[in-house]
Amino acid sequence: MRDLHASLPRPAAEGDLSARIRQAAHLTGEFLLRSGETATQFLDEYRFAADPALLDAAARAMVPLIPPNTEVLAGLELGGVPVATALSLHTGLPIAFIRKKAKIHGTCRLAEGADITGKHVLIIDAVVNTGGQIALSAADLRPLGATITHALCVIDRGRTGRTNLAAHGVELLNLLELT
Template structure:
């Protein structure tokens, strides 16, 4: 698979300009609307195909974080044959009252799936929650690594970060497109 072509496709489908406040509170003049590339079947299929090669061999469950990583985890599960779990930001207070729906995570080697990592904040919180629920979490896969600071924070808690694209890759792909 040609990753530079995929980067260009993501850029064309998801790149927006303007003033955007990120989850971290940072303001950016560029934004990659992840829902645009997640909602485009052809692009999501190509992303999941590229991500399969990043999954460490020992992984037993792919854990997609609510909400953006759920489509990615689902597509990646279909490509890899590895069961998926869908991780809530907070366990629901009714029904099963689970933090993670889908595949069982207790005692399993779980890889967190995220769409975009900026500060790593949600991955940090979800990893802690998953570990408390009995999951063995040592890896995270993301489509776009927006800021190296997020990687640093995740590595500090013992996570191996596997990234498909850094933000610079997408910006460079956009220059080729323009």
């Protein structure tokens, strides 16, 4: 794990990735998290995902963290989708786009895009707090034939996500950690 404030080796022109993400995405105030907790610091994943150079740099740095048996990247709605897309561009791995609930029209699928049946699937999200959505998505995808042992995020808030996901048979991997 790397600290959000720690320097990551990057070419000089790119600067420090963790500092760049912090500058783009760090907000202070009072924020209600998905878990129901309130926080005085918030990392707005959409702010770094919306910056093509920053998203690309984060994806490049995450590639070595992808488990070698990964066959499909599964980007969680909504924050995991741009991260998974950027990772796919760097790795050539196909993507499944994972909804929180199966849509009720069209294909009526929970997972769109790449086929996950019988595949080793790596769940991708931008920021993890408790890991709640990853755990729910893993529970939804396994009956569809996906083998899920890992999840990967850009930033682990360092709360209870790692422990909660381990209880669901998912190891959390992260590029940066908010400490």
